[in-house]
Structure formats: structure tokens, C-alpha cells
Amino acid sequence: MKDSIRLFVAATLPEDLKQRLQHQLEAFRHPALRFVPPQNLHLTLYFIGNVPLQQLPAIRQAVGEVAQRHQPFTLDFACTEPGPKPRHPRLMWARFAEQEAFASLSRDLTAALAPAPPKQRKAIPHVTLARFRKDMPAPMDLPAVRTEAPLQLEVRAVSLWQSELASPHPVYRVLETFRLG
Numbered sequence: 001m002k003d004s005i006r007l008f009v010a011a012t013l014p015e016d017l018k019q020r021l022q023h024q025l026e027a028f029r030h031p032a033l034r035f036v037p038p039q040n041l042h043l044t045l046y047f048i049g050n051v052p053l054q055q056l057p058a059i060r061q062a063v064g065e066v067a068q069r070h071q072p073f074t075l076d077f078a079c080t081e082p083g084p085k086p087r088h089p090r091l092m093w094a095r096f097a098e099q100e101a102f103a104s105l106s107r108d109l110t111a112a113l114a115p116a117p118p119k120q121r122k123a124i125p126h127v128t129l130a131r132f133r134k135d136m137p138a139p140m141d142l143p144a145v146r147t148e149a150p151l152q153l154e155v156r157a158v159s160l161w162q163s164e165l166a167s168p169h170p171v172y173r174v175l176e177t178f179r180l181g
Contacts, residue, residue: 004050006163009063009109010042011155021094024080025129027145028092032136036128040172043127046109060176062112063160067178073101075125077151081144089138096125
């Protein structure tokens, strides 16, 4: 029997947004890129990691309590680009404009779920669309792609997700969803 579970907190994406974001990747066909399957696309708020299975009820309760303290919000799409460091990218992400409601929710989840006081870090709202392979050099000339039509993500709930490492991609499963507000 497995005695630990790998978890993270994220917002799910509507299918139409997944399709529009994946369409952005057409500008980035490169052999060093490994695309994230559509069913794995999400907006991460806090990565918990491996925890003992007996902690799951307390984690569920903590996520639910944090969700109740925050109101729904909408993120505006900024661009699809290499990140998090453009000169040394690890991934291609759909980055959304910074917003205090997202940052506050991310900070609150971190405070409630981190095993030790975390280092202060800036939470950047994004959806990982592809990762660079580690056995190939990342291209240095990839553009940032924007859309002409506005693209938004309404965050009305957060979910506790389980991540099982597998090849070629991890398998994600939503364990429970908590409405904001």
C-alpha cells in the first residue's frame, strides 16, 4: 500500500481556453519541446509535493478554508513565451497579467500548506504548455505570442489535485474542488 501522495492546488481550465492556449503553441514547433497533454493543463496556485497519506484530510480542510476566504476573480492573458527566465527557459507558458487576487490566494495557500515558512517569491499566474527536454539545448530565439482577441480565465474555484509520475507525462486527477467565496 502506498503511504504518501503527491499533491498540488490549481484551478481547472475550461475546454475552450485549453484549445485556444494549445493553438498558441503552433508558433513553437521545436524538437526540444515536449507538449503538456490537454487534460493536464491547469493554473497552479501551490505545489504541495509528496505528503503522508494520513495528512490528506487536514490538507483538504485547509484548502477549503482558504477558498472560503477568497472571492472569484478573472485573469487577463498576457502572452505565450519561454519562461520563467527568457535567457534560460525551462518551459513554454501561457502567462497571465499579474493580479493581486491571484497573488493573495497563492500566498494564503502557501501559508496554510507549507511545512515551514517559505521564502518570499512572486507568484506568476501561468499555465505550463510545454517543457524543454533536458537532453537537448533550448532554442534561444522563440518569440512571445499574443492574441488579438481578449483571452481571460475566470477563477471561481480551486481544486486539490493528485499527481502520479509516469512516462511520458504525469497523470493528474482532481480529488476535490472548492468554490471561492
